[in-house]
Structure formats: C-alpha cells, structure tokens
Amino acid sequence: MLEVYMGIDAKRLDTEEMAARxxxxxxTEAHIIVEIPVGAVGGYFKSHIQDDQYFVTYTIEPMLELLWIEEVAHENTSYKVxxxxxxxxxxRPPQVRNYTPLDTVPxxxxxxxxxxxxxxxxxLLNITFPxxxxxxxECNARGFNVQEQRSPDNTLKTFRMEVPFSDPVxxxxxxxxxxxxxxTLQLIYGLVIFPEYAPFSHSAVVDAVLLDIVPPSVTGNCDQENFHITVDYRNQExxxxxxxxxxxxxxxxxxxxxxxxDTDFTITLPFSSPDAVFESVHSSSVRSRLDVALLNPYNNMTIxxxxxxxxxxxTLTECFSNGTMTALAVKVESAPGLNPGQLTLSDPACGPTYSDDRFAYFHFTVNxxxxxxxxxxxxxxxxNEISLPDELEVKLNATTSSEEEYQLKVSCYYVANITRTLAFLTRPRDNEPFAETGTGRLMVRMRxxxxxxxxxxxxxxxxxxxxYLxxxxxxxxxLTTSSDPKVALVLDHCWATLNEDRDSRPRWNLIINGCENPEDPYRVVFHPVEADARVHFPPHVKRFEAYMFSIADDAVEPSGQVTKFTQQSLFFNFVCGNHPFKRILTKKLTPSNL
Known part of the structure; x- marks a missing residue:
C-alpha cells in the first residue's frame, strides 16, 4: 500500500480538515478502518415516523482513494470507492417543556x-384543543404567539407557544x-415531515396550581396641592x-x-411633581395627571x-399695584418637544426670568x-401672550414631525374708581375673597x-x-387720605396747557395711558418711590421728571429752541387727570439765555 486518502462526497480532504471534523x-495489514462521528460535518439528519413515533437517521457518503503496487507484477494500481x-x-421522542411563571395573578x-x-x-401545522x-x-390571531426557534448552529428547531390562563381553551x-x-391545558400538536409530507402528532397535558389571590385595587383623590393614590393589596403580600x-x-x-x-399603602405627590404631566393650563387652574401602574416584576406585564x-x-398670573405682572408658563403634555426657556412674550426680546425643563417664569411691566x-x-x-417664536416653532415641528403649538394668554384687570381720581384697584386673586368695587372721594395732592x-x-x-428751557x-x-396698602395710584394722563382751563388748547401730552409720550423729544422720566419716614405706602406716591419747554406759535409742539416768539413770558398750567397745577413761568427769552 503506497497511499491512502479519505474524502466526503468524492472530494479529497487534507489532514487538517479531517482533524477539524x-x-x-x-x-492495518488487512483493513482500512474509517471512523466518523454521528452528526459530524459532511452528513445530514433525516426525520422518520414509525407507529406515530419520531425517529431520526444520519447519512453520510465517505470516499476512500487507494494506491498500491502488485507484489508479482510490480504494477501500480489506483482504486477509489x-x-x-x-x-x-x-x-427522538419530542418533549413539552413548561416555562409557565406561577408568581402572578391568574x-x-x-x-x-x-x-x-x-x-x-x-x-407545525395545527394544534388540537378539547x-x-x-x-x-389562527393560534397567532388568538394571541397564542406561536414561534419557531432554531439552535445556534441552525440544525435543530423547537416550537414555542403562549396560552393565557384566561382563554376558554x-x-x-x-x-x-x-x-x-x-x-389545565390539553393539546395535540399536528406536525408533518417534508418533503414526503408524512404526518404525525404529539399530545401533552400541562397544568398549574395557583393560590387564590385577590387582585390589588387602586384608588385616588386630590386636595388643593397633592395627588393621593392608595394601593390595597388585600390579604396578600x-x-x-x-x-x-x-x-x-x-x-x-x-x-x-x-x-x-396593614394591607395598603398611600402615595402622596404634589401636583407639580416631575412624575406627573400637565394636561392643560387655564387662567386660574392647572390640570395635572398622575399615572400609576402595578407591574409583574418577572415579565413586566401590567397587572x-x-x-x-x-x-x-x-394663580399663574399675578398683577401688582406698581404696574408689574408675573406669569408662569408650564410645559403641557401636548407639546413634548417644547423647551420652556425658548418661550417669549409678544415681544420676542422678552424671554423668561427663570426657566427649566418644565417651567418658564416671566416678570415684566404693563407698558x-x-x-x-x-x-x-x-x-x-x-x-400679553406667551408663545414660541415663529422660527423656533417651525424648527420644532420639523424635528418632531408634528404641529406643536404653545400659546398662553396672560391678563391683568384694573378696576377704576368712577370719580376719575388717580386710584385704581388691582383684582384680588381668584382664591381670595372678592370685594365689590366701592365709590368715594380720594384726595390727591400734586407738588x-x-x-x-x-x-x-x-x-x-x-x-x-x-x-429756563x-x-x-x-x-x-x-394719595393723601388712604391708608389701604392695596390701593395704588396710577398716573394715566398728564399734560400742559398755556391757559388755566385744563381743557384749553394748545396742549402738550406728557404722559399718555400711563406711559411717556412717544412723540416727546425729551420724554418724561419716572422715578421709583421707596418707603421712608414720610412715605408709608410707596404705591400711594408717584414721581416723574419733565423738562421745561416752550410752545411754538405755529404748532402744538414743544421745543428746546424757540425760533419764533414774542417778548412775553410763557406760563404753563400742568395737569394730571382732573387735578390742575399751579402755573410755571418760562423766563423771558433773551439772546443771553436762548
């Protein structure tokens, strides 16, 4: 014997490939012995049914290639088989393995x-139930979730199925x-072998015994500030x-x-907790929601x-007697992609004083x-209105594939006394007692x-x-006669006239609707008022600074330089509301003081 080679399916294998398989x-002197493990690479398994029992066989086709020399003729002979x-x-009797978790409610x-x-x-073709x-x-449509699972080397398979205890089968x-x-679940698996389409079946009975468990109950209520959620788990741990x-x-x-x-517990959370979500916002209320779920710790299914x-x-909006407003904007569930820090008032330059991922706080004056x-x-x-600037809203909708919009109107009401004095009352908070607006005379002094x-x-x-000019x-x-700290004085309209008649013409407006006259080249300056030995209620006092001017003959327009005038002194009568003021004289105009 000169050479001996082995192969599979008529293909010769080298030493390394044979060792790997x-x-x-x-x-020996009389034999050539080949050993091949059952199931080794190069062969294959085939399924069979005998008397409705499952069997498998393993088939492989080895090759031997021999070369020897005849002792007598001394000729080489090659042989392949x-x-x-x-x-x-x-x-290979199939088995049904039961992985049913029993630590849950039925x-x-x-x-x-x-x-x-x-x-x-x-x-697997079908499953027979009683x-x-x-x-x-049909099993999958019923929710049984039948799946075929294969081994890591892709040579074997199993069939997995889930049947709820609550199903009628x-x-x-x-x-x-x-x-x-x-x-108890009784079932017969109907299977078939391809390609000969040989049918067979396998029956199984599985059961589970559970202690009678009363499902837990969840109830809840709210007070003025908090959620209260009670979970009652009855007689079970x-x-x-x-x-x-x-x-x-x-x-x-x-x-x-x-x-x-003893058999329950209560969770108390504030309505503003990060665990809750804001559903909607109104002028005097916030609708907040808290979701609670009891879960099976083994499969995370909701119990x-x-x-x-x-x-x-x-009260999300507060109005103060000094003419300032505060507003709190909250992130609602319908705008999950909103960044509250990007919200602004009607003027895009007015952003929040403070913000985080859920709130934005604004502080501003009414003018x-x-x-x-x-x-x-x-x-x-x-x-005013709190919203997202247009360019940011477009960008947000582009990234979230939805049309999110955030708009929150904020408002303040000031009730005016019908005597037309300079006092205005701020509206009380919605959760405080409300007093109807009264009437009466308030004394105002202008100095x-x-x-x-x-x-x-x-x-x-x-x-x-x-x-001088x-x-x-x-x-x-x-405001001299009131000691009510809730009353605030507001300068609504102030103007100057040349005559004692407060309604005479010409006139020049200094303050319009509580604000400086935008057409005035030298606008009024408002000064803050602090409490001191003389001023006990700063909201009762207002201070402003105006600059002396003249009125041209041709038009009602103030001027720091008079280009056309008579050699007469100009007297001005300053008026705020219905309160006239003593006349102030502009010194006679001469080239030296012009």
Whole structure:
C-alpha cells in the first residue's frame, strides 16, 4: 500500500480538515478502518415516523482513494470507492417543556410551552384543543404567539407557544377548601415531515396550581396641592412593583412619598411633581395627571393601571399695584418637544426670568414687552401672550414631525374708581375673597419738588416758579387720605396747557395711558418711590421728571429752541387727570439765555 486518502462526497480532504471534523483513518495489514462521528460535518439528519413515533437517521457518503503496487507484477494500481452510510433509526421522542411563571395573578398568567427538539424538515401545522382545532395562523390571531426557534448552529428547531390562563381553551378548577385554583391545558400538536409530507402528532397535558389571590385595587383623590393614590393589596403580600409616572417606586422614593398601612399603602405627590404631566393650563387652574401602574416584576406585564387627573386652583398670573405682572408658563403634555426657556412674550426680546425643563417664569411691566391695554367700561385690561417664536416653532415641528403649538394668554384687570381720581384697584386673586368695587372721594395732592431728592417742595407763595428751557421739573403726586396698602395710584394722563382751563388748547401730552409720550423729544422720566419716614405706602406716591419747554406759535409742539416768539413770558398750567397745577413761568427769552 503506497497511499491512502479519505474524502466526503468524492472530494479529497487534507489532514487538517479531517482533524477539524474528528474523522480518523487507520491502516492495518488487512483493513482500512474509517471512523466518523454521528452528526459530524459532511452528513445530514433525516426525520422518520414509525407507529406515530419520531425517529431520526444520519447519512453520510465517505470516499476512500487507494494506491498500491502488485507484489508479482510490480504494477501500480489506483482504486477509489464511494460508500454511502445511513445509521439505523434513532428514537427522538419530542418533549413539552413548561416555562409557565406561577408568581402572578391568574388574570395575567400564561402557559409558556416549548415543543422539541426536531430536525429542520419538520413543520407545525395545527394544534388540537378539547373544543377546537386551530392552524398556526389562527393560534397567532388568538394571541397564542406561536414561534419557531432554531439552535445556534441552525440544525435543530423547537416550537414555542403562549396560552393565557384566561382563554376558554384552558380548563379551570377551583378548590375552595384548599384555597387554590388549578389551570389545565390539553393539546395535540399536528406536525408533518417534508418533503414526503408524512404526518404525525404529539399530545401533552400541562397544568398549574395557583393560590387564590385577590387582585390589588387602586384608588385616588386630590386636595388643593397633592395627588393621593392608595394601593390595597388585600390579604396578600405585595407581589408587584409600582411604576409612578415613568419612575419605579424604590426605597428612596418610598421614604419621601409613601405611607404604609396593614394591607395598603398611600402615595402622596404634589401636583407639580416631575412624575406627573400637565394636561392643560387655564387662567386660574392647572390640570395635572398622575399615572400609576402595578407591574409583574418577572415579565413586566401590567397587572393594574390607574390614572388620576385633577384641576388645581393656581394663580399663574399675578398683577401688582406698581404696574408689574408675573406669569408662569408650564410645559403641557401636548407639546413634548417644547423647551420652556425658548418661550417669549409678544415681544420676542422678552424671554423668561427663570426657566427649566418644565417651567418658564416671566416678570415684566404693563407698558413693556408688547403688552396691550384696552378699556371695558370702568375696567382696564392689560394682555400679553406667551408663545414660541415663529422660527423656533417651525424648527420644532420639523424635528418632531408634528404641529406643536404653545400659546398662553396672560391678563391683568384694573378696576377704576368712577370719580376719575388717580386710584385704581388691582383684582384680588381668584382664591381670595372678592370685594365689590366701592365709590368715594380720594384726595390727591400734586407738588413740585425743589430738586431730585424730593425732600423739599415749593410752597404756595413761591408761584409762579421760574425755570429756563430744558431745566428739569420734579413732580410728585400723592394719595393723601388712604391708608389701604392695596390701593395704588396710577398716573394715566398728564399734560400742559398755556391757559388755566385744563381743557384749553394748545396742549402738550406728557404722559399718555400711563406711559411717556412717544412723540416727546425729551420724554418724561419716572422715578421709583421707596418707603421712608414720610412715605408709608410707596404705591400711594408717584414721581416723574419733565423738562421745561416752550410752545411754538405755529404748532402744538414743544421745543428746546424757540425760533419764533414774542417778548412775553410763557406760563404753563400742568395737569394730571382732573387735578390742575399751579402755573410755571418760562423766563423771558433773551439772546443771553436762548
């Protein structure tokens, strides 16, 4: 014998390939012995049915290639042989493995069954239950989730199925004296072998015994500030985990917000908690919702779901007597992609004073940030709007593939006294007692200070007071007879006339609707008022500074330079509301003081 080679399917293998497949060849004086493990690479398994029993065989076709020399003739002889080998049938009875978790309530439990193991030439056709026969497609439509699973080397398969305890194909038997319920599932798998289409079946009976468990109940209510969620787990130990919003109830969370009873516990959370969501915002309330779910800790299936939504009376907009407003904008569920820090008032330049991922806080005056004002009978209404700038709203909608829009109107009402004095009352908060607007006489005093310190004032005998052009005039208007800290004085209209008649013409407006005259080249300057030994209620006092001017003969327009005038002194009568003021004299104009 000169050479001996081995191969598979008429293809010669080298030494490394034979070692990798665990093949071996032994040459003796009389024999050539080849060993091939059953199931080795190069062969294949085939399924068979005998008497409705499942068998498999293994087939492989080795090759031997020999070269020897004849002792007598001394001639070389080459010989190749192909020898198909099939093993006898090997029994592979399929088994049903039951992976059913029993640590849950019957309403959520399922039978989890796995049938196998089979060769790849076996397919599942149908499943027979005591009351019906269902195809694989019909089983999946019923929610049984039948799946074919393969081994990592893709040579074997199993069939997995889930059948809920609550399905009618599951037989239930309760044993009250033992306090248990038995769930039984009987089924026959209908299978077939390809390509010969040889049918066979496998029957199984599985059951599960569960202690009678009363499902937990979840209830809830709200007070003025908080959600209160109570979970009653009756006579059983808690067999679930609690999901509050999107957060699991852990030890740290429980210590802060949970109160335990004998068979229940209560979760108390503020309406503004990050675990809650804001559904909507109104002028005097916020609608907030808290979602709570009880989950099976092993498969995360929901045992119980509870949602509680309440409206909480909250003043999101506050109006102050000094003419300032504050507003709180909250992120609502319908705009999940919103960044509150990008919100602005009607004037895009007016952003929030403070913001985070859920809130934006605005602080502004009623004569700024695009605030509008209108009169409704004896009420002044100031309005503004919180929204996202147009370019950011377009960008947000482009990234979220939805049309998110955020608009929140904020308003303040100021009720005017019908006597047309300079006092206006701010509207009380919605959750405070509301008093109807009264009528009466309020005394208002208007004085001219000697300088910007507002410590000394001109007396009656000082008038007419003489001032050069563009010199400052420091006015103080004071509510003198009221000690109510909730009353605030507002300078609505102030103007100057040449005559004592307050309605005479020509006239020049200094303050219009509480604001500086935008056409005035030298606008009025408002000065803040702080409490001191003389001023007990700063909202009762207003101070402003105007600059002395003249009025041209041709037009009602102030001027720091008079180009056309007579050699007469100009007297001005300053008026705020219905309160006239002493006349102030502009010094006679000469080239030296022009």
């Amino acid at each position: 665990n093949y071996s060849v032994l040459v 192909l020898f198909p080998i099939t093993t006898p049938p090997m029994a 309403e959520q439990a399922v039978f989890v069954l796995e049938l196998g193991t089979f060769n790849l030439d076996v397919e 009351t019906m026969v269902l195809t694989v497609a 599951v037989f239930k038997e309760r044993r009250a004296e033992q306090g248990v319920t038995t769930f 808690p067999f679930f985990v609690v999901l509050v919003g999107k957060r699991l109830l852990n030890h740290e969370f429980a210590q802060q917000y949970l109160t335990e009873g 119980k779901y509870f949602s509680l939504a309440c409206s909480f009376l909250k 700024s940030c695009g605030t509008t004002r209108k009169f409704i009978n004896n009420v002044m209404l100031y309005e 001219l200070a000697q300088d910007a310190s507002y410590n000394t004032f001109h007396q009656e005998e000082d008038y007419p007071v003489v001032r 563009r010199q400052p005039l420091h006015f103080e208007v004071e």
